[in-house]
Amino acid sequence: MAKRVSVMDNHGVSKKASPSRVRVAVRLRPYMEKDDEKACVRGLDSQSLEIVNWRNQLETMQYQFDAFYGEAANQRDIYIGSVFPILPHLLIGQNASVFAYGPTGAGKTHTMLGNPNQPGVIPRAVKDLLQMTRAASSTTEEENWTYTLTMSYVEIYQEKVMDLLEPKNKDLPIREDKDHKILIPGVTQKTITTFSDFDEHFIPASQNRTVASTKLNDRSSRSHAVLLIKVQKNQQVPPFRQLTGKFYLIDLAGSEDNRRTGNQGIRLKESGAINSSLFTLSKVVDALNQGLPRIPYRDSKLTRLLQDSLGGSAHSVMVANIAPEQTYYFDTLTALNFAAKSKQIINKPFSQETTQAPAQPTMKRPRDDVETTQSRQLKKSKSDSTEESPDSSKDSTSKRKLNLASLKPSVVERLLKLDKILTEKGKMETQLLSTPKRERMALLKKWEESQMEIERLKERQKELEEKAMAAEARLEKSNSSECDLSDSSVSESTFRAPLRTRATSTAKAKKVLRVLPLQGLNRQQNAQEGIMVVEKKTRKATAGQENAPSWEATMRTELLQSGREKILNLLNSGSVKELKSLQKIGDKKAKLIVGWREVNGPLKNVEDLITMEGMSAKQVSSFLKANILTIVAS
Numbered sequence: 001m002a003k004r005v006s007v008m009d010n011h012g013v014s015k016k017a018s019p020s021r022v023r024v025a026v027r028l029r030p031y032m033e034k035d036d037e038k039a040c041v042r043g044l045d046s047q048s049l050e051i052v053n054w055r056n057q058l059e060t061m062q063y064q065f066d067a068f069y070g071e072a073a074n075q076r077d078i079y080i081g082s083v084f085p086i087l088p089h090l091l092i093g094q095n096a097s098v099f100a101y102g103p104t105g106a107g108k109t110h111t112m113l114g115n116p117n118q119p120g121v122i123p124r125a126v127k128d129l130l131q132m133t134r135a136a137s138s139t140t141e142e143e144n145w146t147y148t149l150t151m152s153y154v155e156i157y158q159e160k161v162m163d164l165l166e167p168k169n170k171d172l173p174i175r176e177d178k179d180h181k182i183l184i185p186g187v188t189q190k191t192i193t194t195f196s197d198f199d200e201h202f203i204p205a206s207q208n209r210t211v212a213s214t215k216l217n218d219r220s221s222r223s224h225a226v227l228l229i230k231v232q233k234n235q236q237v238p239p240f241r242q243l244t245g246k247f248y249l250i251d252l253a254g255s256e257d258n259r260r261t262g263n264q265g266i267r268l269k270e271s272g273a274i275n276s277s278l279f280t281l282s283k284v285v286d287a288l289n290q291g292l293p294r295i296p297y298r299d300s301k302l303t304r305l306l307q308d309s310l311g312g313s314a315h316s317v318m319v320a321n322i323a324p325e326q327t328y329y330f331d332t333l334t335a336l337n338f339a340a341k342s343k344q345i346i347n348k349p350f351s352q353e354t355t356q357a358p359a360q361p362t363m364k365r366p367r368d369d370v371e372t373t374q375s376r377q378l379k380k381s382k383s384d385s386t387e388e389s390p391d392s393s394k395d396s397t398s399k400r401k402l403n404l405a406s407l408k409p410s411v412v413e414r415l416l417k418l419d420k421i422l423t424e425k426g427k428m429e430t431q432l433l434s435t436p437k438r439e440r441m442a443l444l445k446k447w448e449e450s451q452m453e454i455e456r457l458k459e460r461q462k463e464l465e466e467k468a469m470a471a472e473a474r475l476e477k478s479n480s481s482e483c484d485l486s487d488s489s490v491s492e493s494t495f496r497a498p499l500r501t502r503a504t505s506t507a508k509a510k511k512v513l514r515v516l517p518l519q520g521l522n523r524q525q526n527a528q529e530g531i532m533v534v535e536k537k538t539r540k541a542t543a544g545q546e547n548a549p550s551w552e553a554t555m556r557t558e559l560l561q562s563g564r565e566k567i568l569n570l571l572n573s574g575s576v577k578e579l580k581s582l583q584k585i586g587d588k589k590a591k592l593i594v595g596w597r598e599v600n601g602p603l604k605n606v607e608d609l610i611t612m613e614g615m616s617a618k619q620v621s622s623f624l625k626a627n628i629l630t631i632v633a634s
Contacts, residue, residue, distance in 0.1 A: 018348070018349070019346045019347070019348055020315055020316075020346070020347050020348070020349050021343065021344075021345070021346055021347070022309075022310070022316045022317075022318060022342055022343055022344075022345045022346075022347065023066045023067075023082065023316070023317045023318070023343070024065045024066055024067075024318045024320060024339045024340075024342055024343040025065060025066055025067040025069065025078065025081070025317065025318070025319050025320070026049065026063075026065050026067070026068050026069070026319075026320045026336070026339060027073065027078060027107070027111060027319055027320070027321050028041065028043060028049070028068075028069065028070050028071055028322055028323075028324060029071070029106055029107045029321060029322065029323050029324065030071040030324075031071065031324050031325065032323075032325070038326060039325070039326070040324065040326050040328070040329045040332065041322060041332055042324075043068050043070045044062070044068075045068070046067065046068055047064055047065060047066065047067060047068055048062060048063065048064040048065070048068060049062070049063055049068050050062045050063070051063070051329075051332065051336065052329070054329065054330075054333070063336050063339075063340055065320075065339060065340075065343060066082070066343065067081055067082055069081075071324070075111075075114050075119060075120055075121075075124075076124075078319065079120075079121055079124045079125070082317050082319065083098055083121050083124075083125060083317060084124075084125075084128065086098075086315040086317060087125065087128055087129060087132065087247075088132070089245065089315050089349065090129065090229075090231045090245035090246075090247050091132060091136060091147075091231060091233065091243075091245065092233075092243060092245070092351050093233065093243030093244055093245050093351035093352050093353055094245050094313075094314075094315065094350065094351050094352075095245060095247070095248075095308050095312075095313055095314035095349065096245070096246075096247050096248070096314055096315040096316070097247070097248035097249075097250065097306070097308065097309035097314045097315070097316045097317070098112075098121055098125070098248070098249050098250070098316075098317045098318075098319065099248070099249075099250035099251075099252060099306070099309065099316075099317075099318055099319070100112050100250070100251055100252060100318075100319045100320075101252050101318055101319070101320050101321070101335065101338065101339070102252075102320055102321035102322055102331075102335045103254045103255050103256075103321075103322075103323065103328060103331035103334075103335060104214070104220055104221075104253075104254030104256050105220075105323065105328075106254060106321035106322055106323045106328070106331075106335070107321045107323075108221075108251055108252060108254060108319075108321045109221055111319055111321060112249065112251040113206070113251070121319075122202075122227060122249050123195075123198075125229075125247070125249065126151075126195065126198050127195050129149065129229065129231065129247070130149065130192070130193075130194065130195060133147035133149065133231065134147075144235060144236045144237050145233055145234065145235055146234050146236060147231065147232070147233055147234075148191065148231075148232040149191070149192050149193070149229060149230070149231055149232075150189045150191050150192070150229075150230045150232075151189070151190050151201065151202070151227065151228065151229055151230075152165065152184070152187045152189050152190075152227075152228040152230075153165050153202065153205045153206075153225070153226070153227050153228070154172070154184065154187060154225075154226050154228075155208075155209050155210065155223040155224065155225045155226070156223055156224040156226070156277070156301045156305070157210050157222065157223035157270075157273075158223075158269070158270060158273040159273055159276075159277070159300070159301050160301075161173075161174065161184060161301055162223075163188050164205040164206070164208045164209060164225070165188040165190060165201060165205050166188040167208050169186060169187070169188065172184050172185070172186055172187055173185060173186075174301060174305065179352070181308075181352075182304065182305060182308055189230075209221070209223060209225055210222040210223045210270075212267060212270070214256075214267065220253075220254070220256075221251065221253045221254070222253060222267075222270045222274070223253055223270075223274075224250065224251070224252050224253050224274075224277065225250070225251040226248060226249075226250050226305055227248070227249040227250075228246060228247070228248055228249075229246075229247040229249070230244065230246055230247075231244070231245045231246075231247065232244050233245075239355045240355065241353055241354070241355050242354040242355070243351060243352070243353050244352060244354070246308070246314075248305070248306075248308070248309060248314070250306070250309075252302075253274045253278075254274075255274065255275055255278050255331065255334070256271045256274060256275065265591055265592070265594050265595020265596070265598055266595040266598065266599060267595075267598070276300070277301070277302040277303070278302075280296060280299045280300035280302070281300070281302060281303055281306070282338060282341075283296050283299070284296055284297060284303045284306075284310055284311075285310065285341050285342055285345065286341065288310060288311045288345050289341055289344050289345065295311060309347075310342075310345055310347075311346070311347060312347055312348075313347065313348055313349050313350055313352075314349060315349050316345075316347060318339065318342050318343075320335050320336070320339040321335070322335050559632055560628065563627070563631045563632060564606060564624070566631055567606055567624070567627050567628070567631075568605070568606055570582065571593060571597075571606065571609075572597065572602040572603055575594075576590045576591055576594055577590075579593055579594070582623070582627055583623065583626035583627045583630055584619070584623045584626055584627075585623070589614070589615075592612060592613070592614065593609075593612065596611075596612050606620070607620060609623070
């Protein structure tokens with residue numbers, strides 16, 4: 001079981017659950033646009049900065065944080081000043097988190113990842129953690145302790161948790177265990193012992209992350225990336241204690257103004273999901289600062305994962321990235337206001353320790369105690385009987401009889417029922433008991449509903465089979481009666497010739513033959529007239545299938561080909577407004593075509609529209625006919 005501990009460790013860090021405020025560092029990205037444009041923000045010292053007041057250009061607003069890094073600060077300055085001090089807490093079973101926040105194009109991914117020449121927070125932190133665990137294992141005070149590091153890497157893309165280490169694991173759930181720890185069941189975990197092991201897993205996984213180009217950034221992150229490093233400290237001697245610290249390294253996607261990024265189609269949908277999750281993050285911060293009874297962690301997958309980092313049990317550091325250009329003014333102001341609210345959040349970190357000490361016996365009712373003792377005696381007698389030699393089989397049998405005879409009949413009956421239940425439903429009960437009560441009830445309800453649905457489908461299938469058999473019988477009966485009619489006047493081959501086309505034609509033939517007048521004419525003449533009517537109806541019914549599409553057959557080949565080429569060129573190069581000029585294409589379908597074209601490239605044929613969501617073959621055929629006829633008419 002997990003418990004809180006309050007002793008001092010070898011690193012001098014207290015393990016007691018004491019309040020810890022979220023530390024906020026602000027990093028100002030270097031100037032990237034025109035030299036003649038004025039900057040909207042500037043630093044005052046190592047902890048404060050000022051920004052122009054948008055209501056009055058002659059005034060400025062000042063902010064103070066735990067650290068401020070100007071344009072001259074490098075990656076090492078940010079890491080040593082704000083991130084490195086929280087690493088020792090991981091070695092004593094406490095949680096920590098670092099997340100980069102800011103608008104798109106402000107340098108969040110560069111701060112967290114960096115490049116080979118300027119490594120970011122993530123590679124530096126992993127390298128130092130490996131070195132710290134090796135150094136701690138070599139000391140005499142911890143010679144009976146071992147350290148294990150594992151890593152998991154996921155992204156939150158459009159409110160779905162994707163496993164970057166194993167891309168086939170999509171839309172993973174987020175759960176909370178009995179100790180209120182956040183976990184992701186089914187996520188891939190890789191053990192790392194050296195920095196080379198980390199590089200081997202992390203670099204390919206980073207390439208699986210969703211990125212795209214916008215007007216503000218060539219490689220804009222379209223998802224929130226979360227790297228989890230788990231540090232386990234295990235004691236090799238009794239009482240076999242275990243301390244587990246989790247380190248969350250989070251690269252948030254930037255908030256986006258779609259008017260400036262020019263997002264359309266799928267980019268617009270991604271931007272909406274990003275902004276929605278960041279808005280929920282802001283609501284969580286406001287609720288924590290106001291002391292509200294309900295914190296909306298569950299309103300977003302991002303805030304669900306950040307539950308330990310904001311108002312939870314982690315030492316948290318937020319790096320707010322901002323841009324100096326005037327065009328980023330309102331994005332920078334929003335980021336600074338969010339950072340100012342975040343630094344007021346109080347977390348309560350503590351070390352979570354697991355031991356394998358024997359559990360304390362619980363109080364039992366006298367009757368339960370007696371029954372337990374009797375069941376133990378019964379088990380002991382059975383085990384003793386199996387260990388005895390063949391010579392003492394008679395004695396053991398008599399002892400078992402005496403033991404069973406000494407038990408009450410009601411107790412023996414209950415033991416037999418219990419044994420039957422455990423043997424027949426043991427596996428199912430074990431799986432159900434391993435899940436929380438709510439999930440267990442929901443699973444049972446879903447299973448019952450599925451069984452009822454299966455029964456309904458079986459009854460429906462039986463009814464349909466009976467109706468089909470009855471219809472077949474009626475059809476055979478009517479066919480036999482018509483055959484009798486034709487034998488008396490017309491040859492069999494002549495009467496059945498038009499009935500070989502389709503079943504619908506047969507039905508029409510029956511109807512026509514039944515209403516033909518037979519009075520005043522001879523039987524043979526009426527039958528021949530019926531055959532002629534059947535053939536006429538059959539030709540009309542099959543004309544659409546044999547000669548379709550008739551409008552293409554009556555059109556010259558060169559006009560048809562040029563019309564298709566004009567439509568295909570417009571589909572591949574036209575804007576949303578130009579696509580809306582086509583027949584049967586509205587605003588929604590025009591945006592869908594532009595988004596599909598960005599992801600999959602140009603269309604090879606007009607019929608490729610079928611692969612898009614919401615476009616059926618019938619709609620594509622109607623679209624093609626309407627537009628070609630319009631082009632020819634013009």
